[in-house]
Amino acid sequence: MAASSLSMSGAVAPTLGYDDYSLYSGLSEEEMIELAIERSLAEAHAAGAQSGSSKAPALQLRQNPVRQNPVRQNPSVRRTLPSRPQNTPPPANPPRENIPEKIVNIEGHFVTGNGKRMVRWRRYDGSLQVSPEPVEEADPLFHAIWEGNVGRVRELVKSSAKSMTEPYRDGWIALHEAAYYGQRECIEILLRAQPGMINKRSNKNQTPLLLAVSRCRVDCVELLLENGADPDIPNAAKETPILKACERENPEILAILLNHGAQVNKPCTQGWTALHECMCRGNVEICEMLLEAGAKINARNMYGISPLFTASQSGRVETLRFLIKNGADINTQANDGATALYEASKNGHEEIVELLLSQNADPNLATKAGLLPLHIAAQRGNDGQRLLSNMNYPYSSQSSVKIVSMLIPVTSKARVRRSGISPLHLAAERNKDEVLETLIEAGYDVNAMLSEDRSKMYEDRRSTALYFAVVNNNTDATEMLLDAGADPNLDTFSPLLVALRQGCIQTVTLLVEHGADVNAFVSTHPTSFPGTVMFCMKYLSLLKYLMDNGCDALSCFQCQYGSNPHPPLKMTRHRDNMDDIGEEPPKVPVQFCEMISADINSRWAGPIIDVLLDYVGNVQLCARLLEHLDSYEDWAVIKEKSEPPRPLMQLCRMKISGLLGRRRLKYMGTLPLPARLIKYLKHEERSRDDDF
Known part of the structure; x- marks a missing residue:
């Protein structure tokens, strides 16, 4: 038996019991949502009637509720909701405010993955809501198309030709709906009645053909083309059906479009062609089909990016190898000067870098910012891995080291110096210790200075890789650079001052032991003392x-x-x-x-x-x-x-220290002096010592 609970008004409010759960356990989530929506509206109406007259009879729900928006991938398979046994209280309903009778402040429409139409809207308090799209106002013809009811579509077309060209949501007519949901027989009926609407465009310039391609409806695409659909009409973003076919990686639809004369090089708003899109997907079969159809292998979009550049950026080895084999320009540069090798190095694609270098890609072509592939490879690593993890880019610190190792032998050090920045700077800035070690072992100058223009980009006018390491409080990198001969006194603002400000005794000790000036001044804040x-x-x-x-x-x-x-x-x-x-x-x-x-x-x-x-x-x-x-x-x-x-002892200590000099004081422990004297000079004469 289903349980009952007492409502606020004192009446017994029905709740969903075990029997109801077992009754509807075979329903899909979509069907359960629709059932809940219908019953919510019905009981809300019943509650309103009861508030007006206490003697009004309760509203009886339909035994077999009909779906409000029957959109399916296979409309021929229909399912009837089971009836509720008599004497069983109806299930509880969701709060009425979640399903408004009339939706206002609509911001947009969308379709879920299983084809359910939804609407995005805001309440008057500004909160964002998502609800099933009301379809009561839609023409019966649209309902018949969504249900795949061919007989009903045929009857409605005969009775009223006007409804076929009457736009519904976003300017879609009945033919758009039929193409989108793959209703081939409905398309045939509509085109026989009104063949002139074959290329009708929606508010976003979408044709029925483009919608069928975007939903991979192969039979509908073929039917539309046979009935005169134009394969080159783009949408508002200038995306053509052939570009959509490449986006969906559907070679069957692509072949149909090419056989009907679709233009293979027509770009979208940003100059993106079908071959560009193919490179993002890495589908060699589609790439080969496009080239055979006359696709321009070195086409450039509005940013100067070529298909080969896109393949390198995306890490598509097979398509990249195919393009190189067919004569693609391996050293083409984008508008910002970046090359395919630069992008592969940036995104950590080891195999791509290796392939490009084996095909004589030039590692000394710089971007407009003056950076070489070696620069960007030294800069990227673990940070790049976190940034690109959502894009499945396999970047790691180890891959960064491998790429840097491949680029070092072929990169001109003179070209690096001319750039005004060393890869050591970038590795130290991003805490890439393994890369830093690799560059040091390769002989890169640890005392290389940033150019004046690059130094001005930093408020503290930093110049050396050592400064970057100290600012990051990276003691391992600091020690590595100092051991390799880095001079701690080259920067305008001494790295020792930075370490003192951070209070890091380990870094301070490293810098002082390697000759940092303990009397350094701040040039912008002159003082009478260090x-x-x-x-x-x-x-x-x-x-x-x-x-x-x-x-x-x-x-x-x-x-x-x-x-x-x-x-x-x-x-x-x-x-x-x-x-x-x-x-x-x-x-x-x-x-x-x-x-x-x-x-x-x-x-x-x-x-x-x-x-x-x-x-x-x-x-x-x-x-x-x-x-x-x-x-x-x-x-x-x-x-x-x-x-x-x-005291005389203090004055003698000062005299001896002056005679020894500042340099010797640093290495007092190595001087041939008695242990007592060393302790005395260090102000430790009162401490306990086993030698006394």
């Missing part, structure tokens, strides 16, 4: 590391105002910001006391001064630094530490 100090005020361990390696701490205490009153601070932004690296530098250098007074640094003023005092002798703190030390009582010991005279 810029490296400015970028590590938040990281005291890094600040101490720089001081141990010869950073100039004395300049931090050389204030031009001294013990005199300081002018008010005028800084409107933090001076460790690199976003304005290209701005014009201020005329007056920033003092250390001004920098440490910034809100972001002032809380660390005491500890910063404490670290710096370990690397200077007798110094006089300016009025502003003393003001900072007086602001917190725990910093009183730091103020006492700064008062002259400094």
